[in-house]
Amino acid sequence: xxQKNTSKSIILVFVATIMGSTLHAQVGVGVKAPKSAEVYxxxxxxxxxxxxxxxxxPRLAATLPIKWFIVNDPVDKGTVLNTxxxxxxxxxxxxxxxxxxxxxxxxxxxxxxxxxxxxxxSGVYLQNRYEIQVLDGDTTSHGMGAVINETPSPYFxxxxxxxxxxxxxxxxxxxFKDGKLVEKAMxxxxxxxxxxxxNQRINQVWGxxxxxxxxxxxxxxxxxxxxxxxxxxxEGHDVLYRNIWIQKMSIPKSDTDF
Numbered sequence: 001x002x003q004k005n006t007s008k009s010i011i012l013v014f015v016a017t018i019m020g021s022t023l024h025a026q027v028g029v030g031v032k033a034p035k036s037a038e039v040y041x042x043x044x045x046x047x048x049x050x051x052x053x054x055x056x057x058p059r060l061a062a063t064l065p066i067k068w069f070i071v072n073d074p075v076d077k078g079t080v081l082n083t084x085x086x087x088x089x090x091x092x093x094x095x096x097x098x099x100x101x102x103x104x105x106x107x108x109x110x111x112x113x114x115x116x117x118x119x120x121x122s123g124v125y126l127q128n129r130y131e132i133q134v135l136d137g138d139t140t141s142h143g144m145g146a147v148i149n150e151t152p153s154p155y156f157x158x159x160x161x162x163x164x165x166x167x168x169x170x171x172x173x174x175x176f177k178d179g180k181l182v183e184k185a186m187x188x189x190x191x192x193x194x195x196x197x198x199n200q201r202i203n204q205v206w207g208x209x210x211x212x213x214x215x216x217x218x219x220x221x222x223x224x225x226x227x228x229x230x231x232x233x234x235e236g237h238d239v240l241y242r243n244i245w246i247q248k249m250s251i252p253k254s255d256t257d258f
Contacts, residue, residue: 029159033245040100043081054097055099058094062085081241084234084238088236092235097234099125099231101229104173107248109230114164114242120238120239122235122237123232126169127173131148133153143155145158150202157196158192159192166193167191172186172187173227179225184202184223
């Protein structure tokens with residue numbers, strides 16, 4: 001591990017072995033996309049419209065173009081994305097969630113968020129299924145940084161209201177044989193440079209059909225063999241996102257550690 005100090009963030013550089021080769025991975029606030037990754041939000045309205053759309057779930061109440069706001073970064077230079085879509089006022093998740101047009105199986109994700117007010121609530125959905133919680137003030141298994149309802153909240157790693165935070169995740173999709181689930185989805189995650197989940201298996205989709213793909217299948221346990229996009233949740237709160245990039249991967253073995 002090599003630690004680099006910058007004026008506005010701490011970037012940790014890890015060298016690990018995955019997929020039989022060496023993976024050099026930078027994690028933490030401010031990490032930029034490697035050449036092998038694709039940027040999905042760079043602060044521009046153009047990229048938002050080109051690469052994202054509303055998730056067409058059963059509760060969708062918003063209409064294109066996307067009504068999330070592009071606003072000035074309250075901490076650094078540039079512009080960022082505000083989740084506060086009018087259709088999601090009052091915490092109506094699923095009414096105005098946005099999802100990438102691209103869909104994924106195995107991948108590496110970097111995403112940064114800032115909560116502007118106490119109690120701010122959103123969520124990062126891997127494959128539009130599995131939620132990594134973004135929720136200020138909640139230290140339970142439903143709280144900040146948790147694989148929702150399945151792990152404790154790593155609240156100790158949270159920078160707090162008004163500060164940027166980063167999730168760095170390697171995700172391996174569920175595996176199927178002859179149409180039957182044989183291996184559950186798995187992830188390893190760093191939260192602001194701290195490893196908080198290692199080879200964590202994910203059992204189901206939580207939140208019902210308004211939450212994401214397969215949420216309405218067998219109480220969320222009926223996972224299907226289809227890829228999904230990266231989804232961000234609108235709940236009527238001023239939660240900001242920036243610096244979102246994804247690197248597609250192929251992870252044959254049940255190991256996401258990096």
